[in-house]
Amino acid sequence: MAKNVITPQGDDFPRWYQDVIQKAELADNGPVRGTMVIRPYGYAIWERMQAAMDRRIKVAGAKNAYFPLFIPESYLRREAEHVEGFSPELAVVTHAGGKRLEEPAVVRPTSETVIGEYMAKWVQSYRDLPLLLNQWANVVRWELRPRLFLRTSEFLWQEGHTAHATEEDARLYAKHIHEEVYARFMREELAMPVVLGRKTARERFAGATNTLTCEGMMGDGKALQMGTSHELGQNFARAFDMNFLTEANERELAWTTSWGTSTRMVGGLIMCHGDDAGLRVPPRIAAVQVLVMIVKDGEGVAQAARSITDDLLKAGVRAELDDRDSAFGRRAVDAELKGVPVRVEVGPRDLAEGSVTVARRIAGGKSSVPLGGLVDHVTQALATDHDALYAEALARREDRTVAATTIDEAAEAATTGWATIPWRTVGIDGEARLAESAITVRCLVMPDGSVPTAHEEPDALAVVARSY
């Protein structure tokens, strides 16, 4: 295994994170503070996330559209809480085409406002509802402390925006996205056992009446918000005059939702599954699931490697042939850093016995596999690896989550992991007190693990942690 190639997690976790990003060729810092260049290998991971999410979003009934990057500054001001929440981090264009603009254009930090304006035009009748839209876009938020993938000035994301005839319908849709699109994607594709919960008023999205979240635990015990789904009540509908006529010919304001997931998920993936040898990419999201490598050249080895790769590709496995002309050890270390789940090592010795060596990045270890059974073996390995990653992440979360009964106990637990504590023990005051030590209430959950359906659930538990 690779030694001394990257900083061990235990020595310095943030440094480890940056080393992985560099050595696995995921991203680079951009030239302007806080910006990010996503390199091909990192982008390939994002593209697969996008494709999987896009499929699920479409199944949920939303259609893709595209709205402009520039938003009139006045739009942002129409929703008081929204503008208050986003003002500090806006990038504003004041000059263009060589002259001062009459109205400054804000580079979108999120698109509720423009989309609200247009939805208001399109929605006239209850028959136009629900209106379910999604867009894939870049957004800009001038964050104070950027970190590659986790918080960059510009990031890529998906933002869904919907309008409904009733509060109930909007609520159910936000919940559906949260549970059936986001959580299932994270569990089934990213192998991340996210906790689903409801944000406290303090942590809620600016302008929302309710925010649902998916929280993941990273390798250092900190939490990462992987995606959120908001009920916006009638706040934006009111601000943009989005009204419609009901069946009874009465004018009513629509109820809206918005929901988003971003390139931050790539950072979450790294910190959830990575280890001291580098990245470990869950098989279903891996752009390269199997790397076929020539371990030592010889009679017929290259042809065998090529045909093994082709067989895997034909069987629907995302395989790639590594025919680079560098030492085997180096290529093996590269594959480990990049977290390719399975390596098939082909050499004269194995071929003489009609077999190849299969090296597993996730479970670890190597085994000799007869050529005839390779495709089945690999397919099986990939399925097992997904489950193993999920189980490992879940075990860590459970090990590092303490059931606390006092705020001090919870704060103590949050230095190495998470704590759950009855929300009535914490309350708004306790939440503020924890915040002084950089500990936040990540979300509220019910004792049975379900998501609270109201803000004043007397039995709700607060999940508290440090977070990214």
Add this chain to the structure above:
RNA sequence: CGGGACGUGGCGCAGCCUGGUAGCGCACCGGCUUUGGGUGCCGGGGGUCGCCGGUUCGAAUCCGGCCGUCCCGACCA
């Protein structure tokens, strides 16, 4: 924006204290050698020492200002 650390070839660093015109490891290029876990040897290319100003015969080195990066917070997907 506060507190701390740091800016020297692509990456990681030494040199700075005690000024004299830049060096090491890795990476890169060429050759031979090796390819079953970062091969070995030989040769080679690449840096206005973050920027601006000051002191000095002379500044990577001393002084001032600015900019940037990283870590810990505040803000946040």
